[in-house]
Amino acid sequence: GAIAQKLKAPRRLAIEAGIRLAWRNDAYYQADLAVSCTPAQRGDWAVPNPVVIIEVFSPSTMAHDKAVKLADYRHIPSVQAILFIASEEKQVELWRRGTDLWTVVELESGAVIPLDAIGFDIPVEALYEGLDFTSGVA
Numbered sequence: 001g002a003i004a005q006k007l008k009a010p011r012r013l014a015i016e017a018g019i020r021l022a023w024r025n026d027a028y029y030q031a032d033l034a035v036s037c038t039p040a041q042r043g044d045w046a047v048p049n050p051v052v053i054i055e056v057f058s059p060s061t062m063a064h065d066k067a068v069k070l071a072d073y074r075h076i077p078s079v080q081a082i083l084f085i086a087s088e089e090k091q092v093e094l095w096r097r098g099t100d101l102w103t104v105v106e107l108e109s110g111a112v113i114p115l116d117a118i119g120f121d122i123p124v125e126a127l128y129e130g131l132d133f134t135s136g137v138a
Contacts, residue, residue: 002126020046080117
């Protein structure tokens with residue numbers, strides 16, 4: 001919700017977003033969220049030209065998300081940022097495309113996530129609003 005509220009057209013947020021790998025016809029991924037600036041066409045099952053891909057991971061999905069999905073997401077030309085959000089603690093990993101390389105930044109409670117690709121920053125706290133990690137129940 002924190003991201004969707006700040007998006008302005010033509011940017012749009014897709015939930016349970018299909019991510020197509022143009023170089024592979026045998027696989028696609030379903031990301032938790034993706035932001036695209038390209039209008040969807042009728043019948044599209046995949047998000048066209050995602051600029052930001054967001055994965056919320058748990059201990060059981062972290063290895064696959066980071067080892068398999070990350071490698072493929074980084075090869076999608078339109079993707080400018082990949083955000084991994086931990087589900088059991090306030091921790092975010094931001095991958096950003098640079099001119100010649102990708103950089104990664106780990107952000108924790110109190111930090112601000114720079115999402116240049118979609119035109120705004122968002123506090124880590126906003127992603128976890130309403131969740132209480134002190135009680136052991138998120």
